Amino acid sequence: MFRFGYDGVMSSVTSAGTAVRPLRKDAERNRALILGAAREVYAAQGLDAGFDEIARAAGVGVGTVYRRFPERGDLVEALFEQEIDAVVARVEQAAADPDPWRGLGDFLRWGAEAQAADRGLAQVLAAAGRGHERVAAGRDRLRPAVEALVRHAQQAGVLRDDVTEVDLGIALAMISQLGDAGSSDLRDRYVTLVLDGLAVRRDGPTPLPPAQPSEDDLACVVAPARRHR
Template identity: 90%
Template sequence: MFRFGYDAVMSSVTSGPEAAARPLRRDAERNRALILDAAREVYAAQGLDAGFDEIARAAGVGVGTVYRRFPERGDLVQALFEQEIDAVVARVQEAAADPDPWRGLGGFLRWGAEAQAADRGLAQVLAAAGKGHERVAAGRDRLRPAVEALVRHAQAAGVLRDDVTEVDIGIALAMISQVGDASRGDLRDRYVTLVLDGLAVRREAPTPLPAAPASEDDLACVVAPARRHR
């Protein structure tokens, strides 16, 4: 199988009605926090396919504990990335507030590409949000209007072509993020610039590309597969 594409991770139905949450015992609460911290790191490094085993080890608890606290993987992912998506929204709003809308858009693309390169889990969650998974629908619904505002501002200023939408921006970002290797920020910027040149209404000449022409070896950075631990 696909071990567990975020597809499977995400597809679990949102669990029942909010059971009158009796507070956890103090030790349980502490473990829960340890697990979340560990999961954040492990997911960032390995993506959502990382096993509960690994997270448990990183948190210093038994697997059983992880399963008891987060019966479905989706529970853990959801809890974890609710906050991260907030950070993305905040960054979009900041970009939309930039007095130079073009700079705002470009800055956001650069930031978003880097954020996803640095955090595989985030990249997968954002993709899942695009796919309409229930568990991250809330985050997406906060994200979309923000991007929409960013797009509108840039279009109103006459710098962003009128025939693209906020969805296009999301897809463009996902595409660029495929230029994966986290260590090659210069390469990522190169393709952000290229895509921005495509998004512009018009231009007299190419915007200078930030990185030296990609060498043959740089192809290695593309579509980097999920690297496996160890």
């Protein structure tokens, strides 16, 4: 297992806790290059992007990526374990909104955009894609925060009381696959539609953002199946 030492330099710590030497400088530099490249490649292509592509983007050999991250989950954990904490903080901020309905809406809009911008994050939050198992602890930290957000809005009488935090997660996972980085109006359209479905009561329909979905958008949301090979 690796973790940052006092000066930010990685050191090896065995299971027994006996310190081993920190990484060499060139190895530390390559590790940072790999993480930077993986962040971008996973954001754009999701967790099933190959090590070969990450190595190319980092400017190192693929053997270097495999040595430093022998299992794909090693890389996923290094990238997302703390990013999930940032998501938790955002959920808690939304739950603290004195207007629970606004807090819920703010979180759903933010969540849709965050996951649209980072496909790897979307997969990690959904427990999908290679290596997602290694951030199960992060997901476990996120769940009670979203539960609190939901409960807060339900107790305020604004959110229907037969939905759970998994329903919200499913809605976000779906909506975040629509469009590209420039399609936030489109995603907002569906967040608004979902909010109209979630509201206990509402005075007529909330006007939808005018972004008209195209049939390309329809194609985006259908996964290639092939799951039980």
